[in-house]
Amino acid sequence: MPGRVITITSGKGGVGKTTATANLGVVLAQRGMRVAVVDADIGLRNLDVVMGLENRIIYDLVDAVEGHCRLEQALIRDKRLPELYLLPAAQTRDKSAVSEEQMCELCNDLREIVDFALVDSPAGIEQGYRNAVAPADEILVITTPEVSAVRDADRIIGLVEAEGKGPARLIINRLKPAMVQRGDMLDTQDVLDVLAVELVGVVPEDEKIIVSANQGRPAALLNGSLAGQAFHRIGGRLLGEVVPFVELKAPPSFLERLLDIFQATGGDL
Amino acid sequence: MMAEGTVTIKGTKDGLLVILNQDDWPTTLSNLKEHLVQMGTFFTGGKVMLQAGGRVLEAEELETVAGVFSTQGMTLTTVLSESAATRRAAHRLGFETERPKPQPPPRPAATMDNMVVRRTLRSGQSVHHPGSIVVIGDVNPGAEVVAGGDIIVWGHLRGVVHAGALGDNEAIVCALALAPTQLRIGNQIARPPEEEMETSQPETARVRDDQIVVEDWDR
Ligand SMILES: Nc1ncnc2c1ncn2[C@@H]1O[C@H](COP(=O)(O)OP(=O)(O)OP(=O)(O)O)[C@@H](O)[C@H]1O
Ligand SMILES: [Mg+2]
Numbered sequence: 001m002p003g004r005v006i007t008i009t010s011g012k013g014g015v016g017k018t019t020a021t022a023n024l025g026v027v028l029a030q031r032g033m034r035v036a037v038v039d040a041d042i043g044l045r046n047l048d049v050v051m052g053l054e055n056r057i058i059y060d061l062v063d064a065v066e067g068h069c070r071l072e073q074a075l076i077r078d079k080r081l082p083e084l085y086l087l088p089a090a091q092t093r094d095k096s097a098v099s100e101e102q103m104c105e106l107c108n109d110l111r112e113i114v115d116f117a118l119v120d121s122p123a124g125i126e127q128g129y130r131n132a133v134a135p136a137d138e139i140l141v142i143t144t145p146e147v148s149a150v151r152d153a154d155r156i157i158g159l160v161e162a163e164g165k166g167p168a169r170l171i172i173n174r175l176k177p178a179m180v181q182r183g184d185m186l187d188t189q190d191v192l193d194v195l196a197v198e199l200v201g202v203v204p205e206d207e208k209i210i211v212s213a214n215q216g217r218p219a220a221l222l223n224g225s226l227a228g229q230a231f232h233r234i235g236g237r238l239l240g241e242v243v244p245f246v247e248l249k250a251p252p253s254f255l256e257r258l259l260d261i262f263q264a265t266g267g268d269l
Numbered sequence: 270m271m272a273e274g275t276v277t278i279k280g281t282k283d284g285l286l287v288i289l290n291q292d293d294w295p296t297t298l299s300n301l302k303e304h305l306v307q308m309g310t311f312f313t314g315g316k317v318m319l320q321a322g323g324r325v326l327e328a329e330e331l332e333t334v335a336g337v338f339s340t341q342g343m344t345l346t347t348v349l350s351e352s353a354a355t356r357r358a359a360h361r362l363g364f365e366t367e368r369p370k371p372q373p374p375p376r377p378a379a380t381m382d383n384m385v386v387r388r389t390l391r392s393g394q395s396v397h398h399p400g401s402i403v404v405i406g407d408v409n410p411g412a413e414v415v416a417g418g419d420i421i422v423w424g425h426l427r428g429v430v431h432a433g434a435l436g437d438n439e440a441i442v443c444a445l446a447l448a449p450t451q452l453r454i455g456n457q458i459a460r461p462p463e464e465e466m467e468t469s470q471p472e473t474a475r476v477r478d479d480q481i482v483v484e485d486w487d488r
Contacts, residue, residue: 151392151411158391194409194427196389 002111007136011152013123016173021120027235029084040132045089052216062090100134107135139168145186178250201234280399280417284316313342
């Protein structure tokens, strides 16, 4: 069976496309899938850094497209998971270096080699985005629970529908349960009310994402990262499993913890 | 319909019908320009039928009017006139010519082809139609619906809508949940109050005494 090409895109920049691509790559590879994560953000590559594979790059996506190397030569094998590969973007070229047709051909070749190709799209709706979406079998749109990010996600979902690539599915990233509980942040339902698409997961704000990105070790590899656990649940859903949605809760405040203790002891402290 | 008087503009399913009423030529021309500018880009790319009534227009005058339309991005295709001389001049300039059609009824939008959009309009998407528009789905923030007639949203209206966009202040907007970013009817503009008051029952917006008012559906 040919592999699935899943493009991760967002409209608005900086909402977590690269983070999601790296972590979902890890999760699917841990489940025994053969996975390539593809950095389509040509000229602004960072998937290699987040994956900790920067120093192994010899050839890149543009080299493979232009025939300077075979596709297999440009694929970098992950240091931790033998079935996970990175196809890095070229750093010194720009988005016009590759056409939509070339991306489609490249992904056709990838389908023969891997079970999943996860394509990290650049922000925006220009050529780079179109290159990332053109080869996709499925689209995951990622947004944060902010009005402007949701607006851009809506725009992308509309464009994806218009191109007949829909319906896109949604990941909400960087949800802060404490802010939601205070009513200071859109909650999942608010976002779904506007976007009305299928939700594949909600990833909480988690400092470990930033630390692990700096160390080149996706958080899904760590134990005890809430965001990492959320990516594991999303990975399961991508594989067609029915994974219940857990409610993300804020850690209890000091006062709430005191109250809990008080109640647990039946009031006689 | 755009303001009574020198110039009347109607949307039809084939494009715009522009009726020049009896008035002196310079006034007519300047009123026409004004109306077209007011309509903005609503009919850009559209075709225009000019109804000159009993007025006799020389080739030169026809060329001037055609120029006025083309600066607004519209193309004059047809000239309707009682006068054989006008029809001949128009024919020589390559326009279609016809005798005037019987006057369409006063609210063209209501009798015209209506448009049904069976999907949610998302940010960045827009729908323009000279008749009425029915959206079966939501109109999201950042989406735009502009209709010559009424706008009916069978869903949540959160974007920008303009009903009666050709100047029909009798047009209405209704939605299952009416919470637009901006709502216009004819030449009236309403912005919702700053603090949110989401109601979950269907509502209708219409113009009363030069003001847009929102009323419960069942009134
Ligand atoms: N769940 C999260 N919790 C905390 N920080 C996060 C989370 N997700 C992403 N970040 C941080 O947000 C920043 C932007 O993330 P990322 O680079 O994945 O976004 P992007 O959508 O790929 O951005 P660009 O549009 O620039 O490509 C990074 O510093 C990342 O570590
Ligand atoms: Mg990125």
